Amino acid sequence: MVSKNQIKLINSLQQKKYRNEHQLFIAEGVKVIQELLQSNIVLEHLFATSEIFSSFDVKAKTEVSTQEMKKISALTTPSSCLALFKIPSQNSIEKSGLIVALDDIRDPGNLGTIVRLCDWFGVTQIVCSKETVDLYNPKVVQATMGSIARVKVNYLDLNKFISESSLPVFGTFMDGKNIYKEALPNEGIIVFGNEANGISSEIGKNIKKRIAIPQFGEIQETESLNVATATAIVLSEFRRKN
Amino acid sequence: MVSKNQIKLINSLQQKKYRNEHQLFIAEGVKVIQELLQSNIVLEHLFATSEIFSSFDVKAKTEVSTQEMKKISALTTPSSCLALFKIPSQNSIEKSGLIVALDDIRDPGNLGTIVRLCDWFGVTQIVCSKETVDLYNPKVVQATMGSIARVKVNYLDLNKFISESSLPVFGTFMDGKNIYKEALPNEGIIVFGNEANGISSEIGKNIKKRIAIPQFGEIQETESLNVATATAIVLSEFRRKN
Incomplete structure (x- = not known):
């Protein structure tokens, strides 16, 4: 009852x-x-x-x-x-290894899927801009399929975190370098941007390693990839090289 | 009005x-x-x-x-x-190149995302089992972000199609071979299975090339990847090798 x-x-x-x-x-x-x-x-x-x-x-x-x-x-x-x-108290933030940084992800399903992907690929730390959808939104919890219990997610001033870090900073851009041909380290921050607007220009300035997933379709009209599927491909690529 | x-x-x-x-x-x-x-x-x-x-x-x-x-x-x-x-009339089916085969995908968002991924990676033919969610479901149309106009999707007897094809047939299984280490051709059928049950045993029997996306997390408890994110990684891997 x-x-x-x-x-x-x-x-x-x-x-x-x-x-x-x-x-x-x-x-x-x-x-x-x-x-x-x-x-x-x-x-x-x-x-x-x-x-x-x-x-x-x-x-x-x-x-x-x-x-x-x-x-x-x-x-x-x-x-x-x-x-x-x-809700667990905010954990201390890991500042080494591979870190996924989310710049204003708004869709709960996308955040949940990204948490699940990080768990699969052994990324234990996600940092989010304060505008990113709340981890404890029930739709996010649902989409993580339990991975929420194993991946640390912190909300913070993302630009400050990135500019103060000594790790190499990667981000996906339409005009970035072909990810398949780039050397990818096993330590670094990988930034993914908002569903509609991509990575904000403020944060973009602090990204030295601009990468892109090549498009193979004959007609190059395809909208950019969904952020969760882009995360899947990028994390797969980082891990397969190490 | x-x-x-x-x-x-x-x-x-x-x-x-x-x-x-x-x-x-x-x-x-x-x-x-x-x-x-x-x-x-x-x-x-x-x-x-x-x-x-x-x-x-x-x-x-x-x-x-x-x-x-x-x-x-x-x-x-x-x-x-x-x-x-x-609704356009059913197109004739392409029987060469890279073909994505969907065995009973039920979630409209997943089908839409897979159509968008195929468009990105230049896969122009998707074949679906008859139980797969309808392409013209409004949520599918929405999730394709326009890619529905460029990718051919046919519904058919999937097991018959696969068993009659002369192309190599790939499918993802937990116990498959490490996809990063496998030679992958630029022609073939890649089968993805139902969200809850994976690839059906009937179709599984016709899959000679069993592949897997390796898991990198320390605790190997992660639920299998979502089918749309698995498709993203597998198509990326096929294309990067060709």
């Missing part, structure tokens, strides 16, 4: 303002919740339907009906479980 | 059944519509708000108010234009 106050709290957590106020975020679905339970992130409360309730070995849990799940889920087709986790 | 009958028709085209009945599909947004107008695909009718109405040099157009646009758009934030295009 889920109380009216619980429903109100959970629905409010769709908004960043209330996530910050309560320091809680929502995760939906078996896979994501199981990954989070195995991580250092602390469970606040779990809600699950009877079919799956007993499979969770946690104390703070409540069995709910499918009808109740519909009231707390933001998904069109609600999952069998939903959990609230405590 | 948009009539009640037009509103009813446009809304019905969200469903495949009515798209097939009327042989029409919806495109929303300036970029997608402009790309389609430049292609061989035939415009049925365009609806646009005053700000952008005069910029379209077509006869079959109607100026609509922002309120009217809300009634015909399926987007949360409607664009300034929406157009109906005639």
